[in-house]
Amino acid sequence: MDSKASTVAPTQSKPKEKDFLNHLEAYLSKRDGVDKLLKISRYATKIILASSVLPETVPLTRRLKSFESSVGLSRKAFRLGKFVQDVNALRNSHLDSKQEIFLSIIAYGGEGLYYFVEQFIWLAKSGLIDAKHSRNLQKLSAWAEFIGYIGSISLKFRDLKRINEDEACLNSSIEIAVSRGAGCKEEEERRNKLREKELMKKLSVVQDLADGLMALADIQDGKGRFSDPLVVSCAGLLSALISTHKNWVSC
Template identity: 75%
Template sequence: MDSKASTATAPLLNQQNRINPPSKPKQKDFLNHLEAYLAKRDGVDKLLKISRYATKIVLASSALPETLPLTQRLKSFESSVGVSRKAFRLGKFVQDVNALRSSKFDSNQELVLALIAYVGEGFYFFVEQFVWLVKSGLIDKKHSRNLQKISAWAEFIGYAGSISLKFRDLSRISEDEKCVKSSIEIAIMRGNGCEEEKEKLSKLREKKMMKRLSVVQDSADALMALADIRDGGGPFLGPLSISLAGMLSALISTHKNWVSC
């Protein structure tokens, strides 16, 4: 009797599910999301970065005459924001230390690349603390040039390692993507459902896109570090090109932080 009752009610339940499908998870409230984003160090830092490079683009484009009072105010604003951003790097090198400690490596080559990436970036953030102290007036300005050169070299080397690691990650993601596509094709041929595989494929594609954006961001940042090393000399290292690269990096990192928030 129980089995008959359950059999009889099954179509009703299925019909009810079709009428009232499971509700999708609600999106985050914008203001709550914004609050969480601004509570992060990187969130505020990237907004400052956008402000700074937007100002640098205006100044580098020569859209405003040098004699205009607004031009001088923009230069002062850009310089002030640059110093403010350096304050956000206090202690930030610790995250690279922890990232290196928690990483697992599949090969010696990956270990070497990770050391280059994390040690380079970590040392860059460490030196940037002293650059900030110079800019703030606590350390004599005669050390400024040497510290900035060391910082730029460390940053450039770190990005070289980071880009190499991300290309390896992209290769792995592409391989996983091929495997999932094959599973979907086999499931379709057999007439089986493959919703789980399709969802996995969608996540892999999203991950691949974010990884590609990270490569573009790191490349833009590496270009800016190279400009600091060469004091702005060389092709594609002019003020406008570097300002555009900085804005591109800022927008990508802002998007990444917003999505992960």
């Protein structure tokens, strides 16, 4: 064996980046992936309509209104059976305190009830059941969604607190290792992962706040201080973009 060859360190192959089209296929195969693309298109359309960029008399305005309404109805179809994920999330939660149990019931219970009621709203809007029930169902759905977001945001703030505590411990370990001249590559990698997790959690909080604002506008029937159509539409688009990013990264 060549002695020179034995001294050469093996080259580490870099992780292969995902092919864009394969990544896109994986993204679009998910229910949430398609739903969030529809959400982006819907709220982008609502922003155009709410900003009065186009005159009411222009034919394109009527087409955009029809498109927005159609997409909104299509999105409700994607919620069929989605409440099951909240039931399973609550069942599989590892809860350490009564407060976490309470917040989890609010978060998953509220969201689960919202998705459950949305199925009947879709049936009412589709004409299968009497539309006279639609208004009461929408009010119940909005309240359930709003309460769910209160619980969800509270849980995420608790998660952020834990992440910050873990990061503080890692920072201390890294400082001690550096002062002793020891390597701390593993700790630095863990810290980077924690920071990525923290960023995604903060984005989730922003998303929940935006969605909560829209739920509040629905509760107030568009008559409250935070119910301005342009503000609500911007909140919807922000939520959709954050969710799209999260789903894209995860698939």
